[in-house]
Amino acid sequence: MVDRPNDTTLSIFISNSPAPAPWNANGPLSIDSDGATIHLSGDTSEQLRAIKQAARKLSSLTRSASLQGDWNTDQSFAFCTAFNDARQTYKVQVAEQDVQLKNALAAHAFTVELINDTPQNVSPEALAQRAAKWLSGLSPEYISYTTITGEELLEAGWNGVYEVGRGSDRPPVLLDLDYNPTGNPDAPVNTVLVGKGITFDSGGYSIKPSEGMLAMKCDMGGAATVTGALGLAIMNGLAERTRLILCCAENLISGHAYKLGDIITYKNGLTVEVVNTDAEGRLVLADGLLKASEYQPKRIIDAATLTGAAHVAVGNHYNAIFSRDTALRALAMDVAEQVNEPAWPLPLEAFHQHNCPSPYADTANSRPQKGGGAGGASNAAGFLSRFVPDEGKGWLHVDLAAAFNSSATDTQPAGATAQGIRMLAKLLN
Incomplete structure (x- = not known):
């Protein structure tokens, strides 16, 4: 696993492909030099749950993340709300300005x-x-x-x-x-x-x-x-x-x-x-x-x-x-x-x-x-x-x-x- 200081912004990707070796092919997460990738499978509910679970695990590595690639509003919302703590001290950068996401996160x-x-x-x-x-x-x-x-x-x-x-x-x-x-x-x-x-x-x-x-x-x-x-x-x-x-x-x-x-x-x-x-x-x-x-x-x-x-x-x-x-x-x-x-x-x-x-x-x-x-x-x-x-x-x-x-x-x-x-x-x- 890549060793990253707690204040480093970690790039987060999503993929519909299984995790590559040596990561568990059935697992939801892999990490390489470019950042972390969340691997999705199943229906929408299962995918969003996997995003939240991955976000919780990633929150132990860093307090700052940047979503890269093609995230939809629901996926971004799931990650942003799970990647946090009770005092809301974590930060997530979203690649594109999404008004619906911005409003939902503000509320x-x-x-x-x-x-x-x-x-x-x-x-x-x-x-x-x-x-x-x-x-x-x-x-x-x-x-x-x-x-x-x-x-x-x-x-x-x-x-x-x-x-x-x-x-x-x-x-x-x-x-x-x-x-x-x-x-x-x-x-x-x-x-x-x-x-x-x-x-x-x-x-x-x-x-x-x-x-x-x-x-x-x-x-x-x-x-x-x-x-x-x-x-x-x-x-x-x-x-x-x-x-x-x-x-x-x-x-x-x-x-x-x-x-x-x-x-x-x-x-x-x-x-x-x-x-x-x-x-x-x-x-x-x-x-x-x-x-x-x-x-x-x-x-x-x-x-x-x-x-x-x-x-x-x-x-x-x-x-x-x-x-x-x-x-x-x-x-x-x-x-x-x-x-x-x-x-x-x-x-x-x-x-x-x-x-x-x-x-x-x-x-x-x-x-x-x-x-x-x-x-x-x-x-x-x-x-x-x-x-x-x-x-x-x-x-x-x-x-x-x-x-x-x-x-x-x-x-x-x-x-x-x-x-x-x-x-x-x-x-x-």
């Missing part, structure tokens, strides 16, 4: 940086402000926004966000952002994106163990993902009016925190008994979905790092999707395949609304057992479906099982992956 970098930042830096207010600032910078003439903060939430009736966030000294926030490129203030809203923005999740009084709490800065991954997706869609020329709602809170313990046995009354009159303060994401998203419904959009799409059950079901390479709108679910699956962001549908039926019963309220927010019991991801989606109109027509829920890795994998650096931003952006455009 990816924003999303990853926001999720990987410390929970001290990313308070609920900071999350809302950073999302609004970034999007406003992309399209200042078409974006306006408002925030509802702290006690204002209680006064406005957004009780889910308020209750989850009231235990923290840093107040909860509901961001409502309007992207309207039509110039018509009465233009209909095509899509509302809703993101779970729990900037740190201790679990509340249903407290997590330390090892389960360490990565909980990523619990605002839904908010970061929908923001990154909207930004990418804007950069790619989004022409439809779109709104973004972020439900931002810290789930902490204090004398003012919400407790097990509390009952939350939502704007639609539904009452919810809290049987697990660590099932807080659905409580804030319920407000976001109700707010989204007020705009009577064609579609509502929410994204959240919502359940460990989804991660158990699909692993860390897939996001889980839920919808009772079969056409929208099929479209989301098709788009996910087109942009090479693996996703998989999990069950959601009307009966899932009733799988968390309460003798004291219309429903509980979970089941009082570890992980919410069997079918926990579907039951969480069923809970959310109570807060969308038309029996879920036009609503898509994305449980971001692939949003974050506590340590590096064979295809991704440690930290945020931003998986989902390209799928959601393409659904918008």
Whole structure:
């Protein structure tokens, strides 16, 4: 193997031919005096996975790479996002200027940086402000926004966000952002994106163990993902009016925190008994979905790092999707395949609304057992479906099982992956 200092820019080639001797002919990688070559075989999914695996291996040789030869946008994106670290200190030079690639990498970098930042830096207010600032910078003439903060939430009736966030000294926030490129203030809203923005999740009084709490800065991954997706869609020329709602809170313990046995009354009159303060994401998203419904959009799409059950079901390479709108679910699956962001549908039926019963309220927010019991991801989606109109027509829920890795994998650096931003952006455009 060629010995290269860590600060040397390594040329990277791709080839559809097997690796030459003495390299393993079935292996994905060879290195010579010109640089490294990634050898591709199989279908597109297998090729992109091989590129990511090779990028991870090459990241141990150098922090700087230059892509040479005929790389397409998806191949370049796969390499650039895998050849990095949690602090985004690696650099990749791309031979030709590809606007689609440039936009995707910019949205990816924003999303990853926001999720990987410390929970001290990313308070609920900071999350809302950073999302609004970034999007406003992309399209200042078409974006306006408002925030509802702290006690204002209680006064406005957004009780889910308020209750989850009231235990923290840093107040909860509901961001409502309007992207309207039509110039018509009465233009209909095509899509509302809703993101779970729990900037740190201790679990509340249903407290997590330390090892389960360490990565909980990523619990605002839904908010970061929908923001990154909207930004990418804007950069790619989004022409439809779109709104973004972020439900931002810290789930902490204090004398003012919400407790097990509390009952939350939502704007639609539904009452919810809290049987697990660590099932807080659905409580804030319920407000976001109700707010989204007020705009009577064609579609509502929410994204959240919502359940460990989804991660158990699909692993860390897939996001889980839920919808009772079969056409929208099929479209989301098709788009996910087109942009090479693996996703998989999990069950959601009307009966899932009733799988968390309460003798004291219309429903509980979970089941009082570890992980919410069997079918926990579907039951969480069923809970959310109570807060969308038309029996879920036009609503898509994305449980971001692939949003974050506590340590590096064979295809991704440690930290945020931003998986989902390209799928959601393409659904918008």
